[in-house]
Amino acid sequence: MAHQPTARTPADETPGERRGRDEERRWRTAITRIEKNSILLRGYAVDELMGRLSFAEAIYLLLRGELPTPSIGKLFAAALVSSLDHGVTPPSTLAALNVATTGAPIRASVAAGVLGFGAFHGGDIESCMRFLSSGLAEVRAHRSFHDVAREMVASCLEHGKVPIGFGHRIHTFDPRAARLLQLAQELELDGEYTRLVRELERVLQARPDAEEHPMPLNVDGAIAAVCGDLGFDPALANPIFIIARVPGLIAHAYEEHSRQKPMRQIDPADHIYDGPPFRRLPETRR
Amino acid sequence: MAHQPTARTPADETPGERRGRDEERRWRTAITRIEKNSILLRGYAVDELMGRLSFAEAIYLLLRGELPTPSIGKLFAAALVSSLDHGVTPPSTLAALNVATTGAPIRASVAAGVLGFGAFHGGDIESCMRFLSSGLAEVRAHRSFHDVAREMVASCLEHGKVPIGFGHRIHTFDPRAARLLQLAQELELDGEYTRLVRELERVLQARPDAEEHPMPLNVDGAIAAVCGDLGFDPALANPIFIIARVPGLIAHAYEEHSRQKPMRQIDPADHIYDGPPFRRLPETRR
């Protein structure tokens, strides 16, 4: 329980004394500066950013304080796109749908969905960054990537655990993970995190039972590698996932309001997809 | 209160009968299709989208069901960038900060902040879309934009109200609004909503007391015009604002965790900005 004094400290000081004290006492923020007819994000006029930075680049600027290079902006955007949505079965989406069916506004669905990014859902990116980080500490102590990766895998398997960032309930190959690492390489942004992840992948694929029990790199592991190489604080990993997934939560809550009747019972296993069949991007967008 | 039967209907039917009934009874979703090793967003493989669509374009696809043209993607991104953050004083940000200071995870701050986009905050875009829409119904009934705008303004002022989408507590000129309309024009995406907004602007500027009591087009009004011309359902206006502002809420919650001590009392008027001073985008980004 919070226990703050409600009584204000009486201040029988002169105006000059007070201004000095006030300056000292004020709390500080380095994100946005608002003045009459001017909004600066990290020092840049927001109207100058509009039309010149992509949304992903502007998010990067807001979170990191500095502009990304165009390559970094592109890779960061790809990481966000990779996690936009995973259909109606994740519990976060179901929380959002169950709130939507009561007639609550979409923002309530978003709040409920975001609250579902708990330890076991959406939290893997951060855990994987820390897992990789601990491995890289070994590498920096003059051990080879291969030896470190072997040890990391062995230690997990011994405890009956799949290394974090690997394995998937339905996918035996996660196309998002593969594509993200490919982009990191193409954009020359793959560093030691990516290298360790690739080494872990190799060690896992060399297991004798790799085919029966596949443990593919998953999208969380790939994002963790990319975020690590881009220098993100692991504490921002879950928030990045939130930014990526909020549009998905909104799409589902909006669809619930538009297509379903209120107060229905939602059985996650009982849906059918009736959207567009598989289609390719037009030539001009590839 | 919800009152759903908990007893399942017994089903002493044959497997064939049951499959037919099941198909019929299933609920439908058109957003995302998940199959083994495949994630399709609105029919497109998410790994094909990564690196090829910007984050804003992919959000547009998710919300609307179809790809935006590159111009639409650029304008939609600018609308999102315009609303990324408005400093520490909006009540939504203060809700997020007050949750952050208790040691709660960033996702809890995001949820609290999003819940603060209520009727009086973040809700203006939708109301303005509906306001403009009612005016455009008049225009379509063969009346001139100018006459309709004059009537709309007169009716508001008579009731002592500033037309929704206009006026601002601190800004007498909202640079975000001006920039967004400029971009819409440059990208040749300005339609009847934008035209009506410009007409309303002119009528308001022609008031005898326009200088003492400025009622500039604000960023909500400009986004409403752009969303109207892009054909967005007004029910998506508040969600679009949520998508834009979530990164801002995250930046503030993260800063609270990083720079402030826990359980502090947050006086919104008592802060000082200590981030980078005004700076211009490098030549290459302009």
Place this chain on the structure above:
Amino acid sequence: MAHQPTARTPADETPGERRGRDEERRWRTAITRIEKNSILLRGYAVDELMGRLSFAEAIYLLLRGELPTPSIGKLFAAALVSSLDHGVTPPSTLAALNVATTGAPIRASVAAGVLGFGAFHGGDIESCMRFLSSGLAEVRAHRSFHDVAREMVASCLEHGKVPIGFGHRIHTFDPRAARLLQLAQELELDGEYTRLVRELERVLQARPDAEEHPMPLNVDGAIAAVCGDLGFDPALANPIFIIARVPGLIAHAYEEHSRQKPMRQIDPADHIYDGPPFRRLPETRR
């Protein structure tokens, strides 16, 4: 979007001037007074209330500003007890469970569940209070309860609607509603709201097809009548339901953490009750 000035008004005034201005400018609250070693709720020392007021009585004091009589405290408690829980199928409970299965803390489940008390769920008490209120306005204009009730029912049925506060998806007789009205009568707290509800009940039961299509008074209708007679602002009806149901949300989230494995898919229709079978209160508690 919020637009508050961030610049503080400089104050080159004397301390005396400032104190006067400050007093004037301060915002006011009449709920709780905190001073060193003293916590007053509505003027009463909280430590004096402890052990002397029931939890329901203390809640009543907090919401209304004055102590309830013992009879009012008892009736208010019964209304709260009536809505403690309705099993795992209401969407609010499912939102809470879906958040719990992700490993989120119970408070996140409570938040998600509470957000599910939207227009179609938990909102009926307020709507019913307003519905009854409109009928009582007629009664006060010198019309009989019976005539007013007949007209209210006729107007609903004409529009194909069940009168709000009546009807139930599974119950053809809502034992909570009957018990609450019985208690109101026993405690001599039944007033005009209760009388109108009883009259509506009679009119509905007199329908020719009352047996095939029962429209029993439901618990929301009974709480609405009781809250109306106790003089509650309808704006407090949904909050009273929240107070009643939060312990239920907690019980379910706690059970989810205790008994289920994480990240499961929750099919609301697919559960089985394995708690204690029907049992009676011991003699001493009746």
Place this chain on the structure above:
Amino acid sequence: MAHQPTARTPADETPGERRGRDEERRWRTAITRIEKNSILLRGYAVDELMGRLSFAEAIYLLLRGELPTPSIGKLFAAALVSSLDHGVTPPSTLAALNVATTGAPIRASVAAGVLGFGAFHGGDIESCMRFLSSGLAEVRAHRSFHDVAREMVASCLEHGKVPIGFGHRIHTFDPRAARLLQLAQELELDGEYTRLVRELERVLQARPDAEEHPMPLNVDGAIAAVCGDLGFDPALANPIFIIARVPGLIAHAYEEHSRQKPMRQIDPADHIYDGPPFRRLPETRR
């Protein structure tokens, strides 16, 4: 991210086989049983509970599965009453107020407030239960309460920490804590947790600088002791605090809507209490 299969397992089995499998596969809940015209909470008909159990007793039944004795019901109620509200300055209340000022419904304020019961606010009861529990493990290993308490205090002070459950920002004596322990004693419900807390109190008061730096037992510590002696799972401590405080959050959000203008900037230090002055309970309630 969640990865559940969306494909249903095909079931070409006979109805009999299917019923067997279904029974096995169903998930279980032991809280509430809903059948036509019957709602059982932990086996008791809710309509039989109404008017016979207090709200606190019914909450206890719901959380624990069994009826409390009247003494336990009374002590549990006192614990809930103790935490009903702590004025406008706790960050949870400020989060609720900041959401309320945007025009959001009270349930959104409740959700935001509840999310503010994070690690540093509302979490102390659970931490204190675990702290006391670790001490009691020593006691059970045949060491005296006094020795264990001395060691617990010494270990905290060595690390520059106030023992959890002790100390307060404004109160040098927490009247709620004293009253709760007094009630536990009167009701003969004080066990080993209470005994250890009293011993810790004595050791802390014997410090040479106890007067200058008071570390009184606070309300969280007292509730922790009582919950420990009542056998509550520490995982229910924070939820019990939520149940207690939700009415307070509601009272503040309702007052914000009733007395303040929308979209105001809320400075927590800048309020003034204008409710009833100190008053005593009437003789009949003491």
